Amino acid sequence: MRTLLLSLQARAAGLFRWLAGLFAWMPRPLRRALLWGVLALPAAVLAYTLVLIPFTPSISDIRKAKSELPAQLMSVDGKLLAEYRWANREWVELNEISPNVVNALIATEDHRFYDHFGLDWRRTASSVVHTLRGDPQGGSTITQQLARNLFPDEIGRSRVFPQALTRKLKEAITALKIEASYTKDEILETYLNTVPFLYNAYGIEMAARTYFDKSADKLNVLESATLIGMLKGTAYYNPVLNPERAQARRNTVLSQMVKRGKLEAKQLEALQKRPLRVNFERQTEVMGPAPHFAMQLRKQLIEWADSHGYNLYADGLVIRTTIDSRLQAIANQAVLRQGRQLQGVADTAWSQRNGWGPKSELVQTLVRESAEYRNAVDKGQAPEEALQALLDDTAFLQKLRAEKIRVQAGFLAQDPVTGHVLAWVGSRDFAQDPFDHVQAARRQPGSTFKPFVYGAAFAQGASPDDTLMDSAVEIPLGGGRVWRPTDGGPPSDEPMTLADGLARSKNTITAQVMHQVGPARVAEVARALGVRQSKLEEVPSLALGTSPVTLKEMVSAYSSIANLGRYVEPVLITRIEDRHGKVLETFAPTAPEAVFDARAAQTLRNTMRGAIDHGTATAIRSRYGIQADVAGKTGTTQDNTDGWFILMNPRVVVGAWAGFNDGRITLRSDHWGQGARSALPMVGEFMQQAIRSKVIDGNARFVDEFDTRTAPPPDSSLDTMRDWLRGLFRSDPNQPSMPGGSPGVPGNVAPPVPAEERVGG
Incomplete structure (x- = not known):
C-alpha cells in the first residue's frame, strides 16, 4: 500500500x-x-x-424507518388478524444478532464504520482510483447503503450521468441525516433488519431462517460470512443456485475478517475448506387468519393513510374491522375440511385412468397454454415438437395436473342488518392461491340466481301457491331460435306451485316465470338487491344463473332479501386509531336503502325456507342438525362446473362457492358436483359450529312485518301475474304451455343462447 x-x-x-x-x-x-x-x-x-436537501427524506421519515410500526388489523373481538409490513421480515434487536454477523459486516463493507460520520472520504477516493485502474469497487459506507435500502425511490437508482451524480449526492445527504438521527449501533441494527436476501426474505432474521433454518443469534462464523458475502450481489452469490461462487465469496469475507482483526489467522485455512452446508427453506409471509380480507383492504387503507398524512407500514395504526375471529376460525376450518374432501373426489375423477393423459384434447390444450410451452416455442422449437416433448414429460404433466385440478372455494358471512362482514375466506390456501374467490372471481351462480326471478314475480302480485305445469317448455327467442330449458330428469307433467318450483329448483317452472316477468325486470331486481358490479345479460337463460357474478354480490343480495328489501352496503372497517388509541376516523354504516318491495321480499324469504325443509338443501337439517330459522338456495352450473349454496338467518347470511379456477375443469360427478354436496357442507358445518359455540343465536327468528294472506296490489305498470298463471290452466290442455304468440313475451331479446341448456340446482 x-x-x-x-x-x-x-x-x-x-x-x-x-x-x-x-x-x-x-x-x-x-x-x-x-x-x-x-x-x-x-x-x-x-x-x-x-x-437537493429538501428532496431527500426528512429526519422524521428517517426516525420512522427505524421505529417502523406496521398497522394492525384487528377483529371485532380484539384479536390480531394481520399486520401490514413493508416486507416479509421480523425485526430483531442488535443484541439478538450473532456477533459473527456484525464482525463480518464491518470487516467487509466498512471497516472504519465507527470512525466516520456517514461518509468515508478515504474509501471514496480509493474506490475512484481502483475504478480508474479497471477494478471497480464500491465506496459506499454502511450508512450510505442503509440510505439506499430505506429510501430507494427518494434517492433514485440511475447510474447514468448526470442522474447518477444526483443520486450520489442524495445518498450522501441522507447518510449524514441518518448519522445525526441514529447511534452507530442503531444504524447497524436497522441495516441488518432491512437488507434484502432473495426469496422474499428481508433482514438477517429471515435470511438465517431461509438459508440455515435457524435464528440470527445462532449463526456461526461460516454462516455469517456466507450471508454477508451475498450483499455484494444477492443473485450472483446465491448459495442455493451458485454454491461455488457463494463459497468463494464467503472465503473472501473470512479473509477480510482476519485482515481487520475480527478472526484469528490460524482459523482461516481450516474454515475456508469447510463446505457451505446450506439448509434452504423458503419463508412464507404470515398473513393471519383472514389473508384475503386483509389484502382486499390494503389498497383502501394505503389511500386513507396517504390522504391523512400517515404511513400504513410505519405509524402503528390500529384498524378495527367487522370480522369476528371466532367465526373466521370456524369458516377456515369448514373450507379446509370440505376442500380436502372435494380434492379427493377431483383426484379420482381426473386420474390417469379417467382422462388425464397425453391423448386428452383438453390436456393438450392446457399444455399449449403453459409457460413452458411458450418458452420452448420462443426459443425456436417447432410447436408440435414442443408439445410432444411436454406431453412425454411425466413430471411436467403431474405438475400441470396438480395446478389445474386443485379444488378452490370461496366463503363469506355477513350480518344482513348491519352489513358487517363477519368471515371471509378467499381460497383454500392463500399461499397456494392468493386469488380471491369472494370479491375478484366471477362465476355463473346457477340456481342461486332463481330467487330474483321469483321475487320479481311476487312483486307483481304472484303468490307462492300459484301453480304452473311441470312440462317441457319451449320459449321462442325470435329468428327461429328456441330455448328449451330442462332439468336433470323428465318433467312430471303435473301442476306445481311456485313455492315447490323454487324449493326443488325446477328449471321448467323458473323458465315460465321468467318468460312472463321478463329478463330486464329480473336483472333490475338483482341489481337493486346487491348484484351491482357484474354485468347481467338480459336474456331468458339469466333465470338459470348464466351471467357470472361474485360471491360477495350474491351474499349482499341475499342479505337484502333477509332484510326485507333493504340494501346495506357491506361494512369492513368500523374505525381507525393511532398507536395510542386515539380514534382518527369512525366509519358509520350507511343507512339501509329500500330497494325492493318489502312485502314481496318477505314472501320470497319465507318461500325460500322450502329449500331447507323439503327441497334441495334438506341436509342442513338432516345432516347438520340445524333447527334454527333459516332459508336458502343451492346452485349448480352446467356440467357441475360451479357449486353454490347461500343460507339466510336473521343475524347472518352465509354463502359458499366451490369449483376450479379453470372453468373447463369440473368435478365430473353428478353426485359430488351439485351445490348441495360441494358448497353446502361448508355452510352447514359453519352454522352448526357457530350455533353450538353460541356465537350465532340459534333461537333467532325472522319477523314478518306483513300479513302474507292478503296479497299486495299488483304493479299496474305490468300485466297481472296471477291472472296469467291461472289463465294457463283455463286453456286447452293440448295447447303448448308457452305458445309463441302469447302476450307478455318480452321484446328485449339478447343474443342467442344454446338451444338446450341445463343449469340448475
Missing part, C-alpha cells in the same frame, strides 16, 4: 508540473477565466447539494 501511495504521489506531482506549465503558457484572460471556472465548480456542486 505504501508503494502504491508513493507511486500516486509521484504521478500527481508530475501532473501538477505539467498543468502549471500549461497554465503559464496561456494568455492572461484565458488564465483568469479558467481560474474562475475551477473555483466555480465546487461552488456549483455545493449550491446544487443545498438545493
